[in-house]
Amino acid sequence: MNIKPKLNPLLHASMLFALAGSAAFAAEPGPASWADANKSMDYDTFMQAAKSSFPYATPEEFKLRVENDPTLKTCNATMDQPNAAQSAEIIKFEQARIQYPKDGKMVGDWQQGEKWAKGTTGGRIGFADADNPNLPSGSNCFACHVMIPGFPGGNMGPSLVGYGKRGQSPAILKYTYDHVYDSKSIVPCTIMPRYGGQGHLLTASQVADIVALLTDPQSPVNQPEKTAAK
Amino acid sequence: MKNNTKIATAWGLTLIAAALQVSLAANPAPNPVNQGNDDYVEYQNNVDASLADGANPGAFTVDDGKALFLKARGPNHKNLSTCDFGLGPGVLKGAYSELPRYFKDTGRVQGLEGRLMTCMKTIQGYSEDDIKKKYLMPEYKTADEGDSTGSDLATLATYVAAQSNGLKFDTKIDDPHMEKAYHLGEYMFFHRWGEMDLNCATCHGYNGRTVRGVPLPNLLDTHTAGMVMAAFPAYVIKDGTMRTQWWRNERCVMAMRLPWLKTDSDLDNALTTFMRVQATKSDVKINIPGSKARA
Numbered sequence: 001m002n003i004k005p006k007l008n009p010l011l012h013a014s015m016l017f018a019l020a021g022s023a024a025f026a027a028e029p030g031p032a033s034w035a036d037a038n039k040s041m042d043y044d045t046f047m048q049a050a051k052s053s054f055p056y057a058t059p060e061e062f063k064l065r066v067e068n069d070p071t072l073k074t075c076n077a078t079m080d081q082p083n084a085a086q087s088a089e090i091i092k093f094e095q096a097r098i099q100y101p102k103d104g105k106m107v108g109d110w111q112q113g114e115k116w117a118k119g120t121t122g123g124r125i126g127f128a129d130a131d132n133p134n135l136p137s138g139s140n141c142f143a144c145h146v147m148i149p150g151f152p153g154g155n156m157g158p159s160l161v162g163y164g165k166r167g168q169s170p171a172i173l174k175y176t177y178d179h180v181y182d183s184k185s186i187v188p189c190t191i192m193p194r195y196g197g198q199g200h201l202l203t204a205s206q207v208a209d210i211v212a213l214l215t216d217p218q219s220p221v222n223q224p225e226k227t228a229a230k
Numbered sequence: 231m232k233n234n235t236k237i238a239t240a241w242g243l244t245l246i247a248a249a250l251q252v253s254l255a256a257n258p259a260p261n262p263v264n265q266g267n268d269d270y271v272e273y274q275n276n277v278d279a280s281l282a283d284g285a286n287p288g289a290f291t292v293d294d295g296k297a298l299f300l301k302a303r304g305p306n307h308k309n310l311s312t313c314d315f316g317l318g319p320g321v322l323k324g325a326y327s328e329l330p331r332y333f334k335d336t337g338r339v340q341g342l343e344g345r346l347m348t349c350m351k352t353i354q355g356y357s358e359d360d361i362k363k364k365y366l367m368p369e370y371k372t373a374d375e376g377d378s379t380g381s382d383l384a385t386l387a388t389y390v391a392a393q394s395n396g397l398k399f400d401t402k403i404d405d406p407h408m409e410k411a412y413h414l415g416e417y418m419f420f421h422r423w424g425e426m427d428l429n430c431a432t433c434h435g436y437n438g439r440t441v442r443g444v445p446l447p448n449l450l451d452t453h454t455a456g457m458v459m460a461a462f463p464a465y466v467i468k469d470g471t472m473r474t475q476w477w478r479n480e481r482c483v484m485a486m487r488l489p490w491l492k493t494d495s496d497l498d499n500a501l502t503t504f505m506r507v508q509a510t511k512s513d514v515k516i517n518i519p520g521s522k523a524r525a
Contacts, residue, residue, distance in 0.1 A: 029403055029412055029507055032450055034260065034420040034431070041417035049414055053497035056367070057489030065424055065488055072422050123425055126490025127367050143441045152443035156432070184427070193426040200425050201487075
């Protein structure tokens with residue numbers, strides 16, 4: 001038997017307000033949602049809790065990892081649905097972040113790229129299981145993408161098998177490089193992480209290696225399905 | 231009848247919202263509750279089946295935990311039998327099912343690990359520094375690295391949690407402290423941050439998502455939330471040892487490349503509160519030790 005009446009949100013809010021003065025009040029939370037979260041809590045209060053919850057972070061780690069940059073602030077505030085003006089602002093900000101390899105070549109070594117793409121470690125800090133900061137980071141592309149026929153991948157991003165059919169024109173290479181280095185320079189609030197630059201996992205030359213993995217005709221990403229392992 | 235109309239209206243709005251999402255959003259809205267998370271449920275049932283019928287090594291930890299709980303330790307040479315987990319000193323039955331809750335003596339919302347550490351200090355006389363060295367900055371290794379040593383805290387937590395076996399979770403949002411913890415937790419669940427730009431919902435707010443082909447639990451699906459919450463402290467096969475809810479929270483926080491999450495910190499307790507409230511809406515019964523393949 002359900003004794004607690006289901007209230008509509010507006011009524012619920014006003015009831016809460018009315019009851020706030022009394023000692024006991026029972027507020028049964030409604031279904032969880034991003035909208036409810038943003039309505040019921042604010043960034044500054046949350047950051048205060050974060051300060052005491054991450055006491056072992058250096059001020060630099062806190063700034064780079066915990067605080068939101070302008071892009072994530074907008075994505076969080078709009079629940080990943082920035083309007084046209086906000087989108088343009090994000091794309092401008094993110095494009096300016098992108099750094100290219102010193103030699104100007106956006107295509108590196110696909111074998112190295114495969115290593116970074118499969119690597120699951122790097123960038124984890126703290127105590128148990130923290131990574132050696134002197135080793136290069138992997139980007140764990142396979143967590144979200146199927147990339148090589150027969151090698152398990154996740155489904156949060158699209159399959160990249162056969163990506164190389166787009167060719168290796170300068171435009172495709174730049175698009176690919178930019179998307180790996182800074183996906184939000186192309187799709188403002190995409191769920192795909194930004195991988196390049198300070199506060200993220202990969203160096204410019206590692207990104208170029210992943211571009212090679214995706215576009216080189218010799219790369220396992222671009223071999224026909226029949227090579228797939230069972 | 232009135233309810234049916236409401237549901238129909240809600241579905242109508244959901245459908246309209248869903249249609250809008252397709253055209254407007256880069257990312258779909260997370261699933262509403264109770265829509266089923268079948269791939270994960272099947273996957274997890276197989277993991278559970280592999281350790282069924284007394285084959286879960288975590289059962290030994292329940293006994294070890296009892297012995298440790300009743301052992302006189304610390305500067306005060308006392309055991310933990312008078313520890314208050316919210317139902318009064320020494321009351322263990324059902325205590326875990328209502329955590330986290332607000333504790334007047336510490337003035338904080340706390341969960342099981344936090345409460346154990348509080349009692350180690352107040353009853354057994356351990357210093358803040360002892361606790362910090364032993365539990366807050368742990369240098370344990372994984373089984374892969376050849377060391378599957380668990381922590382005392384997980385052993386004790388396993389024993390206390392198992393005293394709620396067979397009960398449903400009943401975490402109550404019944405005062406302003408709990409309300410704040412819930413909303414902090416809900417905000418944390420949806421907040422994008424860290425080097426990976428992720429929020430918890432990216433991986434745990436949708437049905438059917440996988441990482442490297444492994445199905446992920448959707449914590450917004452209340453049944454799935456119940457399954458996950460009711461399993462911790464769980465025997466983690468990869469690590470060969472028992473891990474607590476804090477550990478589970480920290481695994482994701484670490485993968486998001488956030489800093490180390492302090493056990494019993496406000497966000498640790500808030501996130502657990504949020505997820506336990508989801509679990510409280512399900513019928514799943516606590517079953518400690520649960521089993522987990524990797525995390």
